Structures are given as structure tokens and as C-alpha cells.
Amino acid sequence: MPLLTRTLIKTGMICLILALILGIALALGATNGLFPAYIHLLVFGWITQLIFGVVFWMFPKYSLEQPRGSEALGWWMYALLNSGLLMRAALEPIQATRPNAFSGWALVLSAALQFASGVLFVINSWKRVREK
Amino acid sequence: MPRLSVWLIRASFLYLLLGLLFGALILAEKGLVFYTPVWNLFPLHVEFLLIGWLFQLALGVAFWIVPRFGKGFSRGPEGLVWAAFILFNFGILIIALQFWIAPAILIGRTAEVCAGILFVFGTWKRIKPQKA
Ligand code: HEM
Numbered sequence: 001m002p003l004l005t006r007t008l009i010k011t012g013m014i015c016l017i018l019a020l021i022l023g024i025a026l027a028l029g030a031t032n033g034l035f036p037a038y039i040h041l042l043v044f045g046w047i048t049q050l051i052f053g054v055v056f057w058m059f060p061k062y063s064l065e066q067p068r069g070s071e072a073l074g075w076w077m078y079a080l081l082n083s084g085l086l087m088r089a090a091l092e093p094i095q096a097t098r099p100n101a102f103s104g105w106a107l108v109l110s111a112a113l114q115f116a117s118g119v120l121f122v123i124n125s126w127k128r129v130r131e132k
Numbered sequence: 133m134p135r136l137s138v139w140l141i142r143a144s145f146l147y148l149l150l151g152l153l154f155g156a157l158i159l160a161e162k163g164l165v166f167y168t169p170v171w172n173l174f175p176l177h178v179e180f181l182l183i184g185w186l187f188q189l190a191l192g193v194a195f196w197i198v199p200r201f202g203k204g205f206s207r208g209p210e211g212l213v214w215a216a217f218i219l220f221n222f223g224i225l226i227i228a229l230q231f232w233i234a235p236a237i238l239i240g241r242t243a244e245v246c247a248g249i250l251f252v253f254g255t256w257k258r259i260k261p262q263k264a
Pocket residue numbers: 035036039040043044048110111112114115152154155156157158159162177178181182185
């Protein structure tokens with residue numbers, strides 16, 4: 001299993017644990033913008049990140065020289081996904097309770113980073129989805 | 133990878149891109165409040181990412197990877213699964229029109245259920261030991 005895949009899956013597992021802990025906080029009555037963080041740590045940080053890792057590892061070869069497409073693009077995808085998600089998880093509760101220009105603009109940046117990670121994933125994986 | 137999986141998986145990639153774009157726009161709106169109707173994209177964000185991306189990717193990978201039948205490595209009644217693919221995407225796209233077509237959600241959900249049943253009929257017997 002390539003290093004990028006291992007890193008994606010392990011980071012995904014950390015997101016899963018964080019989400020489950022947030023779930024306890026929610027069950028104890030915490031609100032204030034934590035629910036979206038809970039959902040997205042699960043569906044984006046865990047499930048989608050796990051998929052990104054497994055696709056990079058197991059999908060049909062891109063080419064003989066570059067069987068897994070661009071590894072550098074893969075690492076950018078990883079960095080953008082996790083920095084964007086982390087920013088969101090930290091800032092959305094702030095924006096929900098004490099909205100301010102800094103957290104507002106930072107949320108915009110976090111949105112762009114997460115979208116960009118998806119674009120990089122599709123660029124790197126599109127051609128590996130092909131008939132054999 | 134069989135042609136049908138290519139269609140299912142590439143369609144799921146397109147929903148990933150659109151779903152992330154909509155999510156990013158909503159998140160940016162939460163940060164800056166620039167155009168509240170952006171929130172109308174919310175049901176599409178959820179539909180495209182949960183159903184269009186995660187479920188459809190699972191169908192595509194399942195059709196590709198689960199055991200085949202001995203002679204000629206047949207994947208069973210492929211026609212049923214093609215019909216499932218078409219109905220599934222019809223369902224998602226109809227649901228995307230919910231602001232214009234009143235019963236869109238009901239029609240779309242019904243199409244998705246029928247697609248699910250067709251997929252199950254099409255692959256049921258392939259869930260077996262590799263050599264059987
Ligand atoms: C596969 C990935 C994703 C899935 C399956 C997903 C799914 C969902 C679901 C189920 C909700 C509803 C939560 C609720 O009821 O409040 C939601 C809300 C939302 N999602 Fe996502 N999402 C994904 C990725 C993203 C990303 C990457 C972004 C931003 C860049 C995003 C932005 C939002 C926003 C802003 C909301 C509204 C939160 C609120 O209620 O205030 N989502 N998403």
C-alpha cells in the first residue's frame with residue numbers, strides 16, 4: 001500500500017474518532033455549529049478520504065511509467081482536504097457564536113481548499129477509470 | 133473494469149465535483165453572507181454527495197469487483213444493471229429540479245428505489261464464493 005494511501009486512511013481514521021467524540025458532545029447538548037463539523041468529519045474526513053486513498057491504491061493503472069497518476073497531485077489533494085476541513089471544523093462554531101471578518105473570510109478559504117481537493121482527485125483519477 | 137462501471141464511477145466523480153462546489157458556495161455564504169439564495173443549493177449538495185457520489189461509486193465498484201460466473205467470466209444480467217444506472221441518475225436529476233417540479237422528490241426517490249431493486253436483482257447471484 002503506497003505511503004499516500006496509508007496517510008489518507010490513517011488521517012481518515014483520526015477524523016472518524018474526532019467525529020465520534022463530537023457525537024458525544026452533541027449528545028450532551030452542545031450545539032453552536034458543531035453539528036456540521038460532526039457530519040463532515042464523517043462523510044468527508046472519513047468516508048471520502050478513505051475512498052480517495054483506496055482509489056489511488058487500487059484503480060487501474062494510469063500508465064506504465066506513472067501507474068498511479070501524479071503522486072505530487074495526490075499529496076496536494078491530501079493537504080487541501082485536511083487543511084480545509086480542519087479550518088472549517090474550528091471556524092464554523094466561532095462563526096456561529098461570534099461572527100467576525102476573520103473567521104468569515106477564513107471559512108471562504110476553507111471552502112475553496114476543500115473544493116480544490118476534490119478537483120485534484122478527479123483530475124488524477126479520471127483516466128484511471130477505464131475499460132480493460 | 134467493465135464499461136458499465138466506468139459510467140457509474142465517472143458519473144459519481146461528476147456529482148462529487150458539483151456537490152463539493154455547492155457545499156463550498158454555501159460554506160462561503162456562511163462566512164460572508166453575500167447572496168442568501170445560495171442556500172437553495174443545500175438539498176442538491178446533500179443529494180449529489182450522498183446519493184450521486186457515495187452510493188453510485190459503491191454500485192460501480194461492486195459491479196466491477198464482485199465474483200463473476202465461471203464460463204466467460206459473465207457479470208450476469210447486465211441489462212438490468214444498465215437500467216439501474218439510468219433510473220438512478222434520472223432520479224437524482226429529477227430531484228435536482230425540485231424547485232420547479234412539485235412532485236420531483238417523490239418521483240426521484242421512487243426512481244432511485246426501483247434502480248436499487250434492479251441493481252440487487254442484477255447482482256444478487258454474484259455474491260458467492262469466487263469459484264462457485
Ligand atoms: C462527500 C462529502 C460531503 C457530504 C456527503 C456532505 C453531506 C452533507 C450533509 C448530509 C449535510 C446536512 C447536515 C445538516 O443537516 O445540517 C451537509 C451540510 C453542509 N455541507 Fe456538506 N457534505 C460533504 C462535503 C462538504 C464540503 C467539502 C463542504 C464545503 C466545502 C460542505 C459544505 C456544507 C455546508 C456549508 C452545509 C450546511 C451546514 C449547515 O447546516 O449550516 N460539505 N453536507
